[in-house]
Amino acid sequence: MSESVVDPQTTNAAPPLFESWGRYPKYNANLIPLNWQSDFPGVVAGVKNGALPVGLGRSYGDVCLLNGGTLMPTTGMSRLLDFNPETGVLTAEAGISLAQVLDFAVPRGFFLPVTPGTKYVTLGGAIANDVHGKNHDAAGSFGNHVPCFELVRSDGSRRICSPTQNAEWFAATIGGMGLTGVITWVQLRLRHIVSRKIDYEGIQFHGIDEFLDLKHRYQDVEYTVSWVDCASTGKNFARGVFMLGEHSKVPGELTRTPEPKLSVPFDFPGFALNHTTVSMFNSVFFHKQMKQHVRTVQDYEPFFYPLDAVLHWNRGYGKRGLTQFQYAIPWDHAKEGTIAILREIAKSGLASFLAVLKAFGDVPSLGMMSFPQPGIMLALDFPIKPGLTFPLLERLGDMTREFGGRLYSAKDAAMTPEQYQAFYPQWQDFARFRDPLLNSSFWKRVTGDNSTL
């Protein structure tokens, strides 16, 4: 890749001050935090090589990095500003995390309208990547639940953006990867709950046909997601567990979640995750669900955020880090594409713990550059292995393109410019909304546009 990637195996240099979740690539950048809504653009006046607002660094690749530039962590802007218990509309600064929003909302009988698989993302980050969750069928993506937000540009102009006010800026900023300006505050429409509990069901399936049958049978269930074993071939090919959940309708506990205690304190050695250990993990996971069909009531934490219980789990992938491959292929080719790609992954032997399979619904995203589209979505992690991971990812990217799908910028460290521009042909329209001061290593990589003020 780029010549200035810090290779952790060959240097003893201190790790960069800000890393993405995949810890690949590693780029050095200057950090200037934004603690107040009035900080930007004043606090970065005169910086060289551009700037980029960032949240908690939970996107995987380089969409939250700017090599040699200035990153502006927004997590100090974490104030709650207003809450209307009648409408459930919360107004908060953009650097607040979903975890903090839940701490506030759950005791009051409210929940996030859409949540990704980690609660350690900021509101600004959730908008910038237009994140989605297990209820995409019914709810669409995160931006569908944002009545408005404030966008500040490097020229000092401030805009309140909504579907009707500054609508083009609203659309460009949702899924806009932080490039259109700094989001200072956000309104979010929360939903009612009466309990922390989730009515959960888990059902085994064997193969994509069974997965699609289950999806049709349970299309009225709010939350659905599947785990799929992509290490296995033969009779176990594409076996998995279809997981369903609904917020319990039985009034129950509405307390805050205690702080997590487990953390991976250091990097695992590179060999810790290999084909054997991953296959073992997948088998254990599959057979933990011993029965064909399990029904239980569980807390929302393990249902939505199973991995948040272990802080820094990404260190399990060692110093070289990991990346994720995540596609959405429209229904036309969804089944054949998914089978072909799963075969290619199984053949590679580079498979990973987490392969998540899900059907996206028909609710259109409001963002110009949003990832979700109706069809099948697959996401899985790959450890970075020199000479192996990137050739595979390029093949998988090309296959995704052939089947009419697209990849998710927030999870990417490998898309080629040709792939990106085919996945997002509207990229040049979007480029007109980019703030001239702001850029990211991702944007430079996939568009070749290196310009900053």
Next chain:
Amino acid sequence: MSTQATQAAEIAINSNGNTAKKILVLGATSGIAEATCRIWAAEGAQLFLVARNANKLAAVAADLKLRGASYVGTAVADLDDTNIHPELLAHAVNSLTGMDIAYVALGVLGDQVKAEQDFEQAAQIIYTNFMAPVSLLTWLANYCVQRHAGVLAVISSVAGDRGRKSNYLYGSSKAGLTAFLAGLRNRVDREGVTVMTIKPGPVQTSMTAGMKGAEKFANVNKVAAAIAKGIDKRVDVLYVPAIWRIIMLVVRHIPERIFKKLNL
């Protein structure tokens, strides 16, 4: 009869005090102060916040109200203007209908390099970090002595324990404050008033943003939790994180003939 009435009033104050502490916060938009206030807000405290910047203060106040504070009053004021202190403090205490804790958190780091050449800069640091708190605490201590109750929790710094070339103006202003607090404690403790000297080590806040090694500084929420706990326990001198008590013990005992040659 009158004893019973007094007891009833005390119980009312106590039960009120236990569930809703009345806290005056001076310098409420400082990173450590805001983080501490979030803990108190979650306990349902009544807060009166004073800060210089109206927009920042409004955001902090809205946040603390939503996080559970049972009352949030505010006043925008430049506390360098000591003439306004008596009226401002009387108004604050009146708004809170009493005061259990005064949390004095104003302070500036200042520009050490500039202050080495420019007395105006040096005087500014000393004024904000020492003179203004002395003025505030003089009024507040006398208010508390009259009532034989109250906690005056004041943020000084480990930097005040020994002057170092990298920040001796900030350090000397905090050294003066630490000495003032020790003397004040000696005077008012016997009147039932607690004076607490809080000495944070380097903490990740906007004050220290961009400083070398800032990523290793203490987490502001942990520091705030230690301060809130220290106030509950009426600690006299609190080092946060606690390791700084030992570090500064060592630093204070390095002989001057060696110390003067170190780059600290």
